Amino acid sequence: MDFKLTVLGTASAKPVTGRFQSAQVLSVRGRSFLIDCGEGVQTRLEDCHISHASIESIFISHIHGDHLFGLFGLLSTMGMLARPKPLCIYAPASFGPLLRFFLSYYGEGIAFEIRHVPLTMKAPETVYETKSLEVKAFPLNHGIETFGFLFREKEPQFNVRKWKIEEYSLSLAEIGAVKKGEDVVRQLPDGSSKRIPFEELGYKPFVPRSYAYCSDTAPFPELSSWVKGVDLLYHEATYTAEYESTALARHHSTTIQAASCARDAGAGRLVIGHYSSRFKDISLLQEECRSVFQETYAADDGDVFSVPLVKLD
């Protein structure tokens, strides 16, 4: 029942010793999703003991090289090692010609199916869905078409307390009603009815967990509402507060802007990354964020952030 983020790279456009470019893996209940593919991503996966064969799908925020140039080597290796299952890549529409050109040159050794789902939305839209998980993509503000991703476990069905089934001899229909969160209403022989309140019979087994990835982006008003209440928020913080005008010019965010988004969203924790290579010591970036949002963590390459499952009842 894992819900675990592994940060593979925390550099921005210029990688530095010890910091690779943007790439992350989110693992949810045994499914692994690769988010962005900075150069060296296949090595970083191995470094972090994550098999590339375990990657189910790939999410690309935008086509800038520091988020993409590791993909082609990874696809080549997946092909060489005969990946048996198809791969879906959620990426901006502008990624299409890049993928086609790559496959025209290097596709011979790639036998598995690659499907590109082009992202074009102007507001959050569901792009991936299973019984227990939903992923929404939403636009960011980065000068070129760029998307963030919100991974959210679905609300679980209610559980029915076993001893209440016995106590009331609940019928299958009544159990079904409780699972939907409804009270049980029984007709009594005297024509009256008896209501057994849902709260006595059922409970939500756990709190759904969520993660949002926001890189690269300048701040914009809608973002915090789009990631409202997220447990774990990754937001780029390329610059310290003093570089606000540089950040604005380059469609990036400062520490304060990232932390403000986390605060306004009511996030559980904020993870920052995508640091400008000018910052040798990232503790200052963390400090600045904490002045606005205490639960901020400045990620280093290889850091892992888990969202524990909170069971109810």
Added chain:
Amino acid sequence: MDFKLTVLGTASAKPVTGRFQSAQVLSVRGRSFLIDCGEGVQTRLEDCHISHASIESIFISHIHGDHLFGLFGLLSTMGMLARPKPLCIYAPASFGPLLRFFLSYYGEGIAFEIRHVPLTMKAPETVYETKSLEVKAFPLNHGIETFGFLFREKEPQFNVRKWKIEEYSLSLAEIGAVKKGEDVVRQLPDGSSKRIPFEELGYKPFVPRSYAYCSDTAPFPELSSWVKGVDLLYHEATYTAEYESTALARHHSTTIQAASCARDAGAGRLVIGHYSSRFKDISLLQEECRSVFQETYAADDGDVFSVPLVKLD
């Protein structure tokens, strides 16, 4: 007066923790040449304290991703940091469309001129030349168009021993003759002539140094003669001897084949790399090579091999 090879990556197609893909820097008398660009090359340059700004030219052996996919990130970074000088890339003709496609998508931020010199030769040909250095490219045997490179310092002009200039009161014309390696012949008043042998007057100031890069290739008869007498030979050794048939099928070499090339060429030292990811311990590969050619060194990422300048006289 350096002549120094820095091996940035020693993995073959699948990188592994601690081994990046093929990339090397040869530094000759202050000029730096990047040879192949496996993924992560810009990080590896930084790790090895080599400024990408110092790279004068790039030599690409072939377009397989493990020798090329680091180039595009490197070019992007060079563009972002406003490289002031043009860059020449010596690469197979098949590289042309790749470069053009890359520039059509990512060229906006790249203001410096990039010139692609397409390699098409069937036998060694000089592709680069300065007053003191010459680079020849030659075809390898790898299934797709692939080239090796031979970097060789030019034969220096002869020096004239200063005290001999005084002893014989050598004229400018006579000094010029000695510099060309000729004897000095003087007409005496009695009509006879006197010959002062070159060996007494002049000497070669140093022995020119050389380096050859041969990756990827299956063995073929001409190769050892093309790199005859090279001081430092890099030859891929993807496999141990027991995998000879695999090596053949994939157009690669075994340890024994690499070492045989070094022996037949009369090389000074052999450096091997491009190891299959199946080999966790490369000492076996070195041992196998040494059974044929004692002066073999199995490179690890970051290893440096210098060819010292041997001064004469």
